[in-house]
Amino acid sequence: MAGTDPIHQFVIEDMIPIHVGGDGTAGSGLNLSFTNSSLFMVLTVLAITTFVLLASSRKQLVPSRLQLTGELAYEFVANMLRSSAGTEGMKFFPFVFSLFAFVLTANMFGMIPYFFTVTSHIIVTVALALLVMSVVVIYGFVRHGFKFLKLFVPSGVPAYVLPIVVPIEIISFLSRPISLSVRLFGNILAGHITLKVFAGFVVSLGAAGFLGWLGAILPLFMTVALTALEFLVAAVQAYVFAVLTSMYLNDAVHPSH
């Protein structure tokens, strides 16, 4: 029953089929179709761009509510990045702002019923996390050359401890993209499944007559409470993603810590 299947909401469906390569039969070659996921990625980008452009359309000295919201978002990300990575890190501001806005908007779109949640697919979060790590590694080596490797050698540590500390640092660095992507993916996926399961209870029990109605009260309250929690998670995970990105970028800007 598709109505209460908690996994159905994550199914990707082709909207405009685009197949590259293959022998012409269905499923062969690369499927680059425009899907419901793609649609919500596009909607996310459009929503962010519309919001920021509208917020800055009427340049008022005393801002309107919309303009103030846009300015607050700007300064929120700017202060976050500046406090983590310093003034030199501000060249990554558009990158961090785009990431924060994309994850936040995608998460929030996911809270609207019948909307697809882009960040509930691990390939998306992995791609974003790898993008962050690529930026960190590439900028680190371009900016500092091999001094970037000082990142793995904490200063002030006695030399005989280094054989233990350096591998730990390397492992922790390598695990960053995993933790960064799985945290976001896991939170969103688990939240949406839980929400759907409890909402499914309400529907199933509600169909079972009067006693079922009584039994449905508790899951209904759970659904309401979980909805609030999921809004919080949606915002917090976007914030966490952006904060961690800022801190990793700080390593690229100032590798010797």
Added chain:
Amino acid sequence: MVTQAYAQEAAAPAEEHVDGAVDATHADPAHADPTADTHATTEAHGGEHGSDIFPPFDPATFPSQLLWLAICFAALYLLMSKVALPRVGSLLADRKARIDADLAAADASRQKTDAAIAAYEAALADAKSKAQGIAAQTSDAIKTELASKRQAVEADLSAKVATAEARIASTKAEAMTHVDEIAAETAQTVVTQLVGDIPSESVKAAVAKASKE
């Protein structure tokens, strides 16, 4: 898409999948038909296909998601970095510049006010000292004038006193000369009444002699 991927796997048995065992038991009817009639199977097992393979881990959807994520994120980054964020940034910079300018203007005005107050106080002190000077000068002038007038009046008065005294003295002296005459006349009259006529010269001499004693 999931179902298509599925049909592909079913059509190509060489491509083993980890969920193969589950597939074989669970979704056998769909896979028994290896033709591309995927939509029919999708309809038939509409709610089932989610359990075939967990959609977020379905590798068949990865290329499409990666491609569209790359397109969307690149577009978002370009729009933000080239268009949107500079506009918001300029808004904030404009406001900061305006506030700084206003603060500087206020500071300049305050300094001007301070200078004006200082100038006023200096002028006031100057005027006070001038007024005191004028007052002192005037009182001095009045004092000297008063003193000179008083001296003149005093001199006049003392002169008048002197002339009056001189006149009194002369009148007195004249009176005194008359006193002798009166005394002589009175004495002659008294003597005449008592003893009869005597020469007035002897009476005068006697009076003079008596007045000397």
